[in-house]
Amino acid sequence: MAAPATASAAPGDTALSAYSDQRLDWQPGDEGGPAECADIEVPLDYSRPDGKKIRIAVSRIKASEPSERQGVLLMNPGGPGGSGLTLPAMVMKENVIPDSVSRRFDLIGFDPRGVGRSAPVNCSLTGQELSLSGPAYQPETFENDVSRAPAAGPPGKPAAAYGAIDNFYSAYWSVTCADSDSWPRDPEQYRREAALDKQNNPLFASSASNTNACAFWPKATEPTTVVDNTAGALIVNNEWDSQTPLVGAIRTPGLHGAWRLG
Incomplete structure (x- = not known):
């Protein structure tokens, strides 16, 4: 997902301002190379932003031409349950990302909450x-x-x-x-x-x-997320993904007209 360099917080998010104003301590990645890693602090429960906090592991490879930088390219590992911390380094190593993109965008990877280095969840499954x-x-x-x-x-x-x-x-x-x-x-x-x-x-x-x-899984404790903002984004979806059908993706509120078929 590609997004512009700046975005404004949604109205009513003042309780979350402490999270959005964080300054990350970027450190060299474990495997060397151009990737940097950092932790982002987020609330365990967004309905209780003053409650328990967890950390999300993120990585980045900066745009190679700062003067041409347009924003970030956020890489979702999918799954759910997949680790995406090493995705930026992987796509660069495999030449998946063209130079025209890596020059203009920071490549961002992450381990979603509950996965890998991001406060891993364990349900003690047999x-x-x-x-x-x-x-x-x-x-x-x-x-x-x-x-x-x-x-x-x-x-x-x-x-x-x-x-x-x-x-x-x-x-x-x-x-x-x-x-x-x-x-x-x-x-x-x-x-x-x-x-x-x-x-x-x-x-x-x-x-x-x-x-x-x-x-037999317990019922959800949080309401369904509604996507309704004006952030500029290009979201790529596969026409033939049997687990995430295109018809459902297109019907996602707030994303009409944002799709490019892959």
Whole structure:
């Protein structure tokens, strides 16, 4: 996502001014090269900005021609649950970013909250819970898929043994399952929708619609984020991303006309 060099805070954000006015202490990256790293302090809960704070790890490679600088290129690692701290260095090493861009934009990477170096979340998932990652629907195995739900108290190896894998899935499910209050709780609804998806989308089958962790995940505690500002941005989305359909991205409030298909 590309954005101009300056942006103004939204009205009513005075409680967050202490965060937006931070001066970062940029230090050389662990792997050398042109990348610098720093920590940004943010509230754990944005509805309680005076409460507990956590740190988000960010990285940057400065625009190579300061006189031509136009702003920043923020790289979202996706996932959710992916680490993006090393993305700027990676795209430079692989020559993914053309010189015309690296001259004009600071390349910014980060580990999203809960991931890697950014106050990592750990839900102590068991081995069985980690395996609930969208298996393709099979009528003969569906009952077993449902029975593995943690609500039924499945046995399993302590999650500490899984380290980074547990962190990835904990972050993935924390975001994915809390992103909507509409995840079904009825196994029969999953059965119907998974069978229909398998019929309509034979390539990806029903991997995104079969029973998964969101069927039993706690309800979201924060309201859905509404994007409604005047910040200049170019957001690139893939037409064929089965997990993040383009139709849903286009309907995001406040982003109409901001899309470029990839």
